[in-house]
Amino acid sequence: MYSLFLAYIPYILGYFFSFPTGNFFKSGNIAFKWFIPPIIFQSILIFIMYKKIILKLNTFLHLLIHITYASVLLQFGVPHNYDSIAFAFVFTSVGAIMLIMFKFKRYVVLHFYIGFLNFLLFFIAGKKLGYDEYSSLITIATVLIFFPMLNLYLNGLKNNLTNRKVKAENLSKQVSSLVENLEEGFMIIGEDGLIEEGATKITEEFFETQTKGKHLGSVLKLNENEMNLFNKWIENIWKGNLSFKDLASLGPQDFRTSDGRYITLDYKPIYLEGKKKKIDKVICIATDKTQEMGLEKELELDKEKVNFVNKLLQNPVDFGDLMNDTYELFEVYPVIKDMDEGELFRKFHTLKARYGQFGLREITVSIDEVENCLSNGGIDKLDSKVKNLQEKIERFVKRNHLVIEAARKFMIDNGQAVLVKDVMKMITSSKTLENLKFDLYKNYLLSDIKEKFERYKFLVDELAEKQNKFIDVLFLGDKVLVEYSKFSNLVNVCIHIFRNMVDHGIESEDERIEKIKPERGKISVKFKNEGDYFYIDFTDDGKGIDPQKIKEKLIDKGIKKDKELEGINDSNLVDMIFLPGLSTKEEVTDLSGRGIGMDAVREEVERLGGKISVISKIDKGTTFTIKLPVMF
Structure with a gap:
């Protein structure tokens, strides 16, 4: 539509230009009447396009009509003295305008049509060749020959640019599609x-x-x-x-x-x-x-299951004890839940540590929820949390019953159960009933307690690996035969001693190098049998317990007041790690940081009639000593 309005411009300008030029040249030939028909024609075209009578105007035909009329105007409306100059100007201008409007074939047709039509009309008008015509001939011939070649070249550039643009657009679409996909x-x-x-x-x-x-x-x-x-x-x-x-x-x-x-x-x-x-x-x-996260989670669960199976087969008796203690706790829970919340908390806390030893995080998380209810005053939700834990353990046992049965069989095959043929052999070889009782007691009821503690080597290795520490664990000393059923809970709660030694005691490799210590830390558990009593020394060569840090934590957690701690020596401050609620760990996790562990150890030792003490030196290490009666 804009091109149609542009066609008005030369005729309207020519219309106004006709007055001064007509007067100047003293000629009536260049009069306004020659500009009226194309203005009317152009108005009709615009009206037709506006009313959408013709949806697409053929530019070639449109220009052909205007060229024809303009040629007639040049030859019959412009004075003879200036018609050749005017033609050369129009021929050059129109040729230049059409250079980028048409392809080569149409351009040549229009280009030569202008020349031929004006040559024909020149002679029809009865005009003769003069100086002006000869002087304009060089310009006209140059345009006639050069402009078609220029059009061909420009069309080539245009096609090349168009092709590049299409390729660029296609490439852009492909890149966008690729990025989206x-x-x-x-x-x-x-x-x-x-x-x-x-x-x-x-x-x-x-x-x-x-x-x-x-x-x-x-x-x-x-x-x-x-x-x-x-x-x-x-x-x-x-x-x-x-x-x-x-x-x-x-x-x-x-x-x-x-x-x-x-x-x-x-x-x-x-x-x-x-x-x-x-x-x-x-x-x-x-x-x-x-x-990917889903797959990683599945792999993590698979890894956790493999880890559990591995630890279960290595410690079948311990897992059996753990399950028995768990079901026993569920049985007594309705009775003791309203009696002693502290005792209940310690039992669940120890249970959580033992399940953590087998890598069963799904269960430790549920036990942690039970602990939160006990520690944060959510007693009204305690029953539902315990029930949820019980259901989760039952589902776990059901889901892993084949593995648990295999471990039980493995335990029997490795002499962890009483075989009937061995009992019959003892009966026939024993002279008296008392001898038989003693043989059964010695061979099946008494166990070396040192062997029961050796299971913690795997726990220390696992905890050390998670914290990028290197620790050697040694179990030394005498053989101490005890009735294990009486000491099983002690062995279980001692998990807190091993955790503390790894978490708080042994330094990282870099710290140990700075302190000029061996790169590998050391934890030793030494047993000494003294007849009616036996001793267990748990020793690490770590950073030791800082009494001032213990003091700060006691005050910070409100366990002790500043005045109560005045004048207390370092040894007594260190001994306060057995107080309930004290932990030097900055954050609470589903496995540690609640300050219950060492309290549970002391309570169990005292329940058995024993004593526990601690000696620690900064950057030298810590030793926990437990003294217990044998209790035959």
Whole structure:
């Protein structure tokens, strides 16, 4: 439509130009009447196009009509003195305009049509060749020959550019399609933290909102504190004081969708051209890792199951004792739950540590929920939490019954059960009933307690590996025969001593090197039999117990007041680690940090009629000594 209006311009200008030129040349030939028909013609065309009577105007025919009329105007309306100059000007101008309008064939047709038509009309008008015609002939011939070649060249360039544009568009579509099919979202972040235009469509699916023009922090649904940290992070990136590689890991790393999908976030810099250290933009790459996380979780569960089977077959008796103690606790729970919450807490805490020894985190988490009810005053929810724990253990046993049965058979095959043929042999060889009783008691009821403690070597190895520590565990000293059923709970609660030695006692490899210690830590458990009594010394060569830190924790947790601790020596302060609720660990986990462990150990030792003491020296180590009656 705009091209139709443009056609008005030469005729309207010519119309107004006809008055001064007509008067100047003293000629009536160049009069306004020659401009009226094309203006009317053009108005009709515009009306037809506006009313959509003709949907598409043929530019070639349109221009052909105007060229024909313009040629008639030149030859019959312009004075003879100037018609050749006017023709040369029009021929050159129209030829130049058409250079980029038409392809070569149509251009040649129109180009030669102008020349032929004006040559024909020149003679029809009865004009003769003069000086003006000969002087314009060089210009006309040059345009006639050169412009078609120029049109051919320009059309070639145009086609080449068009082809390149098509290829670029196709390539852009392919790249966009490839990026979308990568199932990764890309967002360009500016210095203000806003997401700029060009974010891939999948980001809207990932973050469940339109991303363009929004602040990345709001898209990630950061809380106020997180948003402040994010803004500082963005600010430091553009300051450029630290390398982008160091800062990238400090930004938001993941996002959880409402339907539980796990989206990871990575960041790549775009530097200003010619300035490798000056950040221009940051690309945020969002990747859906839900499937990978699911597989990792499955692998972790499989690994946990394999670990459990391995430990179960290595310690079948211990697991049997653990299950018996668990069911016994469930039986007495209704009776003792209202009597002594502290005792109940210690029993569950020890049980949790023992399940942790077999790597059964799903059970330790449920026991931790029971402990939370006991420690945080949620007694009204205690029954439901215990019931939930009981159901979880029953499901666990049902799910793993084949493995548990195999361990039981393994225990029998390895002499861990009383065989009938051995009993019959003792009956025939014993002279008296008293001798038989003694033989049975000695061979089947008495056990070397040192062997029962050796199971903790595997626990120490596992805990040390998780904390990147290297620890040797030694079990030394005399053989101490005891009736194990009486001491089984003691062996179980001593898990807290081993945990404390690994968690708090033995230093990391680097710390030990700084202190000029052997790179590998050492824990030794030494047994000494003195007839009616026996001693167990638990010794580590770690950092020792800091009495001042014990004092700070006692006051901080409200166990003791500052005045109560005035004048107390370091030895007595260290001895207070047996007080309930004391833990030097900064955070509570599902396995430790509640301050119950050493309290449970002392209580069990005293229940058996024994004593426990501790000696510790900073950077030298700690020794726990337990003295117990044999109790035949």
